[in-house]
Structures are given as structure tokens and as C-alpha cells.
Amino acid sequence: MCAMDNVALFTEKAKLVSAVVSEIKSLEQAYEYTTELCDQKEACQLLLSGCEEPLSGKAEDLCQLKDWSKMIAAPGLSEEELKKFIPLAKEKGISLIKDGVRNHLGGIDIGFTVVDYGIAETGTLVLDSSSEELRLATMISEIHVAVLPKSKLRATSMDVEKELISYMKDSPNYTAFITGASRTADIERVLAIGVHGPLELHILLWEDN
Amino acid sequence: MQSAKDLKGYRTELKGALDNEFLRTSMDNFAVAYRASRANAFKGMDVDAMIRDVAKRKSAAISHMDELFEEFKEKAEKVGVKVHLAATAYEANELIAKIARDSKCKKIVKSKSMTAEETLLNHHLEDAGLEVTETDLGEWIIQLRHEGPTHMVMPAIHLSRYQVSDLFSDVTKKKQTAEIEKLVKVARRELRQKYVEADMGISGANFAIAETGTIGIATNEGNARLVTTLPRVHVALAGLDKLVPSLEDALATLRVLPRNATGQAITSYVTWITGANECQVTEDKNKEMHIIFLDNGRRALAKDPDFKEVLQCVRCGACANVCPVYRMVGGHQMGHVYIGAIGLILTYFFHGREKARNLVQNCINCQACEKICAGGIDLPRLIKLVHAKIQDEEGHPLQSTLLAKLMKNRKLFHTFLRTAKVAQKPLTSNGYIRHLPQIFMKEHGFKALPAIAKKPFRDEWKKIKPVETRSKYKVGLFSGCVQDFVYPEQLKAGVKVIAGHGADLDFPMEQTCCGLPLQMMGELDTLKEVALQNIAAMDASKYDYIVTLCASCASHLKHGYPKLFANEPGLSVKVQQFADKVVSFSTFVNDILQVDAAEFKHTGQKTSMHYPCHLCRGMGVVEAPAELVEKGGMEYVPADEAQTCCGFGGTFSAKFPELSEQILIKKMTDFEKTEAEVVVTECPGCIMQLRGGAVKRGEKFVVKHIAEALAENKIA
Numbered sequence: 001m002c003a004m005d006n007v008a009l010f011t012e013k014a015k016l017v018s019a020v021v022s023e024i025k026s027l028e029q030a031y032e033y034t035t036e037l038c039d040q041k042e043a044c045q046l047l048l049s050g051c052e053e054p055l056s057g058k059a060e061d062l063c064q065l066k067d068w069s070k071m072i073a074a075p076g077l078s079e080e081e082l083k084k085f086i087p088l089a090k091e092k093g094i095s096l097i098k099d100g101v102r103n104h105l106g107g108i109d110i111g112f113t114v115v116d117y118g119i120a121e122t123g124t125l126v127l128d129s130s131s132e133e134l135r136l137a138t139m140i141s142e143i144h145v146a147v148l149p150k151s152k153l154r155a156t157s158m159d160v161e162k163e164l165i166s167y168m169k170d171s172p173n174y175t176a177f178i179t180g181a182s183r184t185a186d187i188e189r190v191l192a193i194g195v196h197g198p199l200e201l202h203i204l205l206w207e208d209n
Numbered sequence: 210m211q212s213a214k215d216l217k218g219y220r221t222e223l224k225g226a227l228d229n230e231f232l233r234t235s236m237d238n239f240a241v242a243y244r245a246s247r248a249n250a251f252k253g254m255d256v257d258a259m260i261r262d263v264a265k266r267k268s269a270a271i272s273h274m275d276e277l278f279e280e281f282k283e284k285a286e287k288v289g290v291k292v293h294l295a296a297t298a299y300e301a302n303e304l305i306a307k308i309a310r311d312s313k314c315k316k317i318v319k320s321k322s323m324t325a326e327e328t329l330l331n332h333h334l335e336d337a338g339l340e341v342t343e344t345d346l347g348e349w350i351i352q353l354r355h356e357g358p359t360h361m362v363m364p365a366i367h368l369s370r371y372q373v374s375d376l377f378s379d380v381t382k383k384k385q386t387a388e389i390e391k392l393v394k395v396a397r398r399e400l401r402q403k404y405v406e407a408d409m410g411i412s413g414a415n416f417a418i419a420e421t422g423t424i425g426i427a428t429n430e431g432n433a434r435l436v437t438t439l440p441r442v443h444v445a446l447a448g449l450d451k452l453v454p455s456l457e458d459a460l461a462t463l464r465v466l467p468r469n470a471t472g473q474a475i476t477s478y479v480t481w482i483t484g485a486n487e488c489q490v491t492e493d494k495n496k497e498m499h500i501i502f503l504d505n506g507r508r509a510l511a512k513d514p515d516f517k518e519v520l521q522c523v524r525c526g527a528c529a530n531v532c533p534v535y536r537m538v539g540g541h542q543m544g545h546v547y548i549g550a551i552g553l554i555l556t557y558f559f560h561g562r563e564k565a566r567n568l569v570q571n572c573i574n575c576q577a578c579e580k581i582c583a584g585g586i587d588l589p590r591l592i593k594l595v596h597a598k599i600q601d602e603e604g605h606p607l608q609s610t611l612l613a614k615l616m617k618n619r620k621l622f623h624t625f626l627r628t629a630k631v632a633q634k635p636l637t638s639n640g641y642i643r644h645l646p647q648i649f650m651k652e653h654g655f656k657a658l659p660a661i662a663k664k665p666f667r668d669e670w671k672k673i674k675p676v677e678t679r680s681k682y683k684v685g686l687f688s689g690c691v692q693d694f695v696y697p698e699q700l701k702a703g704v705k706v707i708a709g710h711g712a713d714l715d716f717p718m719e720q721t722c723c724g725l726p727l728q729m730m731g732e733l734d735t736l737k738e739v740a741l742q743n744i745a746a747m748d749a750s751k752y753d754y755i756v757t758l759c760a761s762c763a764s765h766l767k768h769g770y771p772k773l774f775a776n777e778p779g780l781s782v783k784v785q786q787f788a789d790k791v792v793s794f795s796t797f798v799n800d801i802l803q804v805d806a807a808e809f810k811h812t813g814q815k816t817s818m819h820y821p822c823h824l825c826r827g828m829g830v831v832e833a834p835a836e837l838v839e840k841g842g843m844e845y846v847p848a849d850e851a852q853t854c855c856g857f858g859g860t861f862s863a864k865f866p867e868l869s870e871q872i873l874i875k876k877m878t879d880f881e882k883t884e885a886e887v888v889v890t891e892c893p894g895c896i897m898q899l900r901g902g903a904v905k906r907g908e909k910f911v912v913k914h915i916a917e918a919l920a921e922n923k924i925a
Contacts, residue, residue, distance in 0.1 A: 013474065105404070107401075122474040122475040123474075131487065132489050135434070140401075156464075157464070161456055161457055164456060164481070165420075165421065168423050168483045169421060170288070171288060171483075172288050172289060172484030172487070173481070173483040173486070174438075174480070174481070174482055175480075175481040175483075176434065176478060176479070176481075177475065177480075179475050179476070179478070180477050182429070182430055182431040182478075183430065184393060185429075185471070186345070186346040187346070187347075187370055187373050187389045187393070188235065188370055189235070189239060189363065192390055194393070194397065195346050195396060195397055196397060196401075196430045196431045197431030197434065197435075198431075
């Protein structure tokens with residue numbers, strides 16, 4: 001299968017599970033997209049029940065969310081990349097954090113990641129999430145924005161087997177396959193999005209070569 | 210969680226489920242929707258080859274269970290995991306309670322684990338004073354309701370949004386609406402807090418990969434990710450059967466599992482965890498991680514020649530999705546902890562004879578589960594084996610023993626049938642039994658039962674044997690007892706259709722019942738004796754083909770017999786040669802004799818087909834009957850769900866008449882919609898059920914064996 005076929009197939013399959021797929025030419029474009037998306041969305045709605053009551057210190061941390069306007073977590077980015085991203089966010093009054101995600105377990109608006117591989121057959125993202133910050137950013141955010149470099153797109157899961165094995169050999173590792181947003185059909189088999197993880201998944205296909 | 214004391218109590222519970230309208234509707238919708246989404250998910254793929262591949266990988270893994278465990282342990286311990294082996298369910302539960310004590314954990318969040326359901330882990334931990342919260346939405350709902358799951362993948366499928374709304378109102382002490390989207394958000398909010406407070410997370414594992422010491426977990430909600438990330442301690446509980454040699458095995462299985470489970474190409478999340486990962490809330494910034502492998506009989510199962518196959522189960526739940534009985538009564542009646550066909554087997558091994566005794570009899574033997582099983586397990590056969598084992602342990606019921614005694618001796622059996630004909634005389638009218646004799650229960654009233662024929666087919670054979678001018682094939686005709694003694698006209702019609710094509714027909718008089726009823730009753734010893742009588746009566750070397758007009762006989766002769774003697778040297782060859790020659794009537798007439806439309810007068814009569822379970826699944830015949838209907842001068846009108854069971858199942862309909870009736874009504878409705886004048890099928894059992902129902906209900910269509918429909922139109 002040639003690369004173009006993989007892009008088309010990946011896009012089709014990812015959209016089938018309600019991911020939003022766009023194409024970008026540069027990472028700067030991804031930062032603009034993410035800032036714009038965050039600006040457009042309503043502030044994080046997920047407030048832990050009981051926030052209005054007096055709480056213990058630990059639990060109150062969760063509610064600090066109220067003080068924040070909006071927040072993006074981008075733990076995987078280098079300092080250099082963050083320098084490009086932060087001004088864009090700042091301009092819109094959005095906080096951008098790269099660590100301390102555990103302090104915001106009530107929820108953050110957007111988790112931003114650059115993923116390691118894509119699997120066209122199922123529209124799946126492969127993300128080495130061994131860093132706890134990165135892992136949490138993709139779990140507790142309301143929207144997950146993932147950049148997938150086109151050069152990292154493979155046809156099937158079998159085509160990333162060797163790479164996965166190299167992750168898993170001889171050191172602790174936490175790798176995630178992510179396909180669409182968090183979903184459940186546990187009540188009357190009716191599909192509902194965002195039961196635990198992100199409510200939306202945005203995939204930015206990056207023309208990286 | 211089915212736990213009735215006896216069959217009578219079980220039937221009462223079943224009846225309760227049948228009267229639950231919400232359950233019935235949702236199960237019906239699910240059964241139909243599942244089939245479509247599964248087909249869509251596998252579109253363009255060779256499903257059977259993929260399933261064979263999974264079965265091969267799982268089977269290889271099972272035979273190396275101990276070595277894989279050692280390899281996994283070594284690899285996982287190198288990366289900071291403590292790997293434990295629990296011999297029993299209690300040991301596993303106690304190990305986890307001890308880890309909680311030692312690590313001072315008080316609050317636990319849990320993601321879905323069937324293995325933890327198997328060990329009843331939550332009870333144990335709660336008794337030890339720990340707070341346990343299920344985080345999978347469905348599991349949380351049933352935990353709050355103090356129930357067991359009703360499906361392996363969708364544990365709360367039996368509940369309505371209104372029931373969930375009431376439940377959540379109780380939990381939050383605030384009135385909740387019945388909007389599903391909002392209820393899901395309530396769960397999100399309530400459970401997020403639980404994650405934050407928890408100090409231990411318990412997960413299951415879909416795969417345990419020996420080459421890297423990795424566990425793989427598939428979820429849609431993403432709850433397993435939070436469970437394995439936020440708390441400082443992670444305990445994974447997995448059956449030893451989850452061990453596979455390589456990542457490749459896991460990836461290959463993963464291509465089948467979600468597609469087969471819910472018709473998804475893949476679950477939203479698949480999490481691969483190797484070793485104790487970063488966890489910022491601990492002193493050394495590393496997670497405390499334990500993996501507990503549960504034996505609970507698995508190592509012994511792996512060595513059992515008959516039952517090791519059950520360990521090939523990947524817990525997709527598909528065997529329930531396609532089960533006509535599950536569809537009628539749901540998982541609380543069709544399982545104890547494990548649900549569906551696999552549950553009927555596993556209950557015996559993991560939860561005991563008491564719990565399995567009634568349950569195991571509730572299999573209609575339609576083979577829908579066998580055909581769909583992602584692990585390639587011959588579920589119906591193993592269910593019957595469990596049934597037989599329980600009878601061997603507890604003593605066989607009288608009627609079962611009598612049946613076995615009678616069938617062991619062909620002459621005695623046939624004499625009994627001839628005598629029954631005389632005995633039924635005052636009760637019959639127009640070929641049906643007017644009033645049911647005492648031995649049948651009143652619940653049988655939903656169908657008219659046929660009477661024993663005046664003259665069995667065997668008595669007429671000499672008179673009707675066709676003379677072929679040129680002989681092309683030597684063919685043995687296997688009648689089966691129902692057609693021989695109840696419906697000889699079907700065999701006569703079949704002979705008429707076959708005549709004139711060079712098939713030199715032979716009908717050996719020593720042939721007897723194929724033995725399927727004995728299998729259904731759990732009489733395995735007699736079953737083998739009867740099979741050997743047939744094989745001796747019909748020496749395979751004399752024939753090119755062995756034809757039968759009964760799909761149940763055909764499938765049992767062809768696939769059941771070789772399995773009966775698989776491990777018996779000297780017998781297996783002869784049995785296989787016999788089995789290789791067995792063909793169904795429609796295959797023989799359509800594909801081998803290749804009858805032509807010119808042989809039949811054209812009536813254009815609207816004709817629908819019921820595909821007997823043992824024809825479409827047992828024999829893999831799905832095209833020949835429809836082609837024959839058209840060649841035979843009729844117009845073929847397909848019915849919805851034409852390949853689902855009619856509810857007969859031989860002795861099943863005698864044991865569970867209420868279920869049999871409900872399944873039948875569904876079929877009748879589907880045929881009404883086609884506006885067919887005739888419904889044909891290819892199994893006397895199905896005819897007994899369908900025709901009996903059609904007569905009783907005053908349906909506009911008549912039910913015929915396909916041979917009868919063809920014979921009527923054949924131009925002499």
C-alpha cells in the first residue's frame with residue numbers, strides 16, 4: 001500500500017469513530033489550530049461535585065480549576081517548541097502547562113501531543129505515554145489534539161510490531177493505542193462520548209517531509 | 210447470576226425473564242444490530258481464516274502455559290513488577306487484600322476484569338474493609354445495584370435508562386434526568402473523584418505477553434488508563450490463559466476480538482503496560498505494580514484433551530450475542546458469572562456443579578456460537594460433555610436412562626415406535642396428535658405434534674426403490690428415525706426427486722437413530738454404540754455418497770462422529786471415511802446431480818426457506834436450497850433471520866417449552882412478512898416445530914420439506 005492510500009484510509013477510519021481530521025504543513029500551524037480551538041470552546045465544564053462545599057486541601061486542588069480561564073497541557077514539547085506555542089496561547093488568555101498535570105485532575109481543556117505512529121487500518125494513534133505528564137494530558141483533557149507526522153503512518157498494527165517491541169524491551173513502558181474519543185454504550189447500547197477520557201479527538205496530519 | 214435449585218425453579222426464573230418486555234425488546238434489537246455491525250467490521254476480510262489463526266495461537270499458548278508464565282515472570286520482574294501465581298480464587302483475592310494491607314491502601318478503583326468477577330473479588334475486599342469502586346460505567350451500575358453482569362462486554366445491557374436514572378438519583382441524592390448523555394456525564398464526574406482518592410487500581414488484562422512481560426488492556430471508556438495511572442499501586446489480575454508468547458500473538462488476536470465483540474474495528478483504547486511505570490505521587494516516583502495470575506483449575510484444564518479448548522476463549526461475548534436462548538432471557542438466566550455458551554461450560558469448572566446443573570441443559574444446540582467463536586471453540590459439544598459429566602456424577606435421570614436403554618437396541622427401539630403408533634390411535638386426527646398424552650407437559654400446546662406414520666419408510670423401501678438404467682453414483686440413504694417413522698412421505702419425495710439421475714440408491718435396514726438425541730440427553734456411552742451400529746450398517750467403502758434429508762443427522766454424522774472417536778485408534782479412520790461421504794439432500798440434488806429447471810413445472814409459488822441450524826452452520830450449506838426453490842419452479846422469497854434457530858432443538862423443546870415457543874413465534878412473524886405461500890426447510894425436526902406452530906396459529910403458509918415441494922412440481 002502506498003503512502004497516499006494510507007492517509008486516505010487513516011482519515012476515513014478515524015472519522016468513522018468521530019475524530020476530527022485535518023492536514024497541516026508545520027507544527028506552528030498545529031499550535032495555531034489548538035489555540036483557536038481552545039479559544040472557541042467553552043471553559044472546562046467538568047467541576048468535581050462538591051466544589052461548592054468546604055473541602056480538604058487535596059480535594060480543593062481539584063477545584064482550583066475555577067480560577068483558571070482555560071488551559072492547554074503540552075507535556076511532550078521541547079522548550080524550543082513551547083517558545084513558539086506559549087505566545088499564541090497567551091494572546092488568547094490561555095494557560096499553557098508542560099508539567100504538574102496531576103494538579104488539575106478536575107480536567108483541563110486541551111491535551112496536546114505529537115504521537116509516535118498511526119495505524120491506517122483502524123484510524124489508530126500510537127503514543128508512547130511512559131511519561132506520566134503526557135499520559136495524564138491525554139486522559140483528563142476534554143479535547144485531545146494529536147499531531148501525526150505522515151512519515152509515521154503505517155498500514156496495520158503488524159507494521160508497528162518491531163517498533164513496539166523496542167519500546168517494551170528491558171525498561172518500563174506505557175504505550176497507548178488511541179482510536180477516537182472515550183466512548184461507552186453501556187446504557188441501552190446508545191453511544192455516548194467522553195465517559196472518562198476526552199470528549200473530542202482532533203488529529204492533525206502533518207506533512208513532515 | 211443464575212442460581213436456581215432445580216430445573217423447575219430455573220424454568221420459573223426463565224419465565225420471569227420472558228415476561229420482561231424491556232429485556233425482550235433490547236435483546237432483539239441487539240441481536241439484529243450486532244449481526245450487521247460485525248459483518249461490517251469484518252468486511253473484505255477472511256474472518257474464518259483470522260479466527261483459525263487466533264485459535265492456533267491460543268492453542269499453542271495453552272500447551273506452553275507453565276513455560277510462558279516463567280518467561281513472563283522473569284521479564285516483568287526485571288522491570289520492577291511483582292508477579293504472583295494464585296492457585297485458587299480465594300488465594301488470588303487474599304493476595305490482593307494483603308497487598309492493600311501491606312501498602313496501606315484504603316480506597317480502590319477497578320477497571321473491568323472478568324477474572325475478578327470469577328473470583329468474586331469485590332466481596333472479599335469489601336469484607337476486608339476496603340472501599341472498591343468499579344469504574345467501567347456498566348460495571349459501576351451493576352455494582353451499585355448489587356448484581357452480576359448480564360453480558361461479558363456490556364454488563365448492564367438488561368437495564369433501561371430510567372432504571373439507571375433512578376439509581377443515579379439515589380447515589381447523588383439529586384434528581385437525575387433519563388437522558389443518556391447526561392447520565393454518562395454524571396458518572397464521569399462522580400467517578401473522577403474516586404480516581405483521585407484511590408490509592409490502589411485493579412485492572413484485568415486481555416493479554417499477558419511473555420516475550421516482554423507486557424500486559425495489554427482493551428477498553429472503550431479509557432477507565433483502565435486512569436485506573437492504572439492515578440493510584441500509587443496497580444494490581445492486574447489475569448487468568449493464566451491470557452498468556453501468549455509474543456506481541457504478534459496479541460496484535461493478531463486484537464484484530465479479531467473487538468470486531469467479534471461489538472463490531473468495532475478496534476476499541477477506543479488499547480493500553481500496553483510493561484513494568485512499573487512513572488508515578489509522581491510515590492517517594493521513588495515509581496508505581497508499585499503487581500500482576501497476579503490465576504490458576505483456579507486452568508493448569509489442569511490445559512492438560513485435559515477434551516476441555517483444554519475452553520482456554521482459547523478471548524472473552525469477546527459473541528457466543529451470547531448470537532445465542533437464541535440468550536436473546537430470549539438475557540444473561541442473568543444464561544450464565545452464572547460467565548455468560549453465554551462459554552458460561553455454560555466455565556460455570557461447571559469455576560463455580561461448581563450446583564450452579565451448572567440446570568444451566569448446562571439450556572443449550573438448543575443450534576451451533577450459532579460455534580460458528581462465531583473468536584477462539585474457534587466447539588462450544589455446543591463441550592456443553593453436552595459438561596452435561597454428561599454432571600449426569601455421571603449425580604446419576605442419570607430416569608427418562609434419560611430409559612432413552613439410552615431403548616436406543617442401544619435398534620430392534621427394540623423400532624418395535625417401540627411401531628407400538629407407539631397403535632397406542633396413539635385414539636388420540637390422532639388428520640395426522641396430528643389431538644390431545645397430548647400425559648408424558649408431555651401442558652406447555653407443549655403451542656404446536657401441533659405429528660402422529661407416528663401408519664407405515665415407516667423402511668417397510669415401503671422395496672416397493673419404491675427406483676431402477677436406474679445407468680448407474681453413475683452408489684448412494685447410501687440415511688433416513689434418521691423421525692423421517693423413517695413420522696414423516697416417511699418426505700423420504701419418498703426425496704427418492705422421487707433423486708430418481709432418473711443415475712444415483713443407485715441403497716437403504717440398509719440395520720441403520721438406526723443417528724444418536725443426536727442421546728448427545729442432547731448426555732448419554733455419551735450409548736451415543737458411541739449407536740454411532741458404531743450405523744457405521745457398520747453403512748459400510749462407507751460401498752458408497753460414493755451417503756445422503757440424508759435430515760440436516761441434524763447429516764451434521765451429526767459428518768462432524769459429530771469423528772469427534773466422538775478422535776482419540777480411539779483403529780476406529781477414527783473408518784469413522785472419518787464414513788463422515789467424508791455424508792452430504793445434505795440439497796447439496797446432493799443441486800450440486801452433484803445438478804437437477805435442471807426443465808424437470809419441474811413452473812408454478813411461481815412464493816416460497817420462503819428456513820435454514821436449519823445444522824444445514825447452514827452444521828453443513829455450511831447456504832446457497833443450494835434457494836437455487837433449488839427457483840429451479841423447482843417456485844419464486845424464492847427470503848425471510849429475515851432465515852438462518853436463526855426455529856426453537857426446536859430436539860429434546861430442548863421438551864425441557865424448555867416456554868423458550869421454544871417464544872423462539873418459534875419470532876420465526877412465524879418473519880415468515881408472515883414474506884407473504885410466502887410455502888415455507889420449505891430441510892430437517893424433520895424444524896418441520897415438526899414450524900408446521901406444528903403454523904397449524905396451531907392458523908398461518909396462511911404451509912410448511913414442507915424442500916424434497917416435498919420439489920417432488921410435487923417434478924414432471925414425471
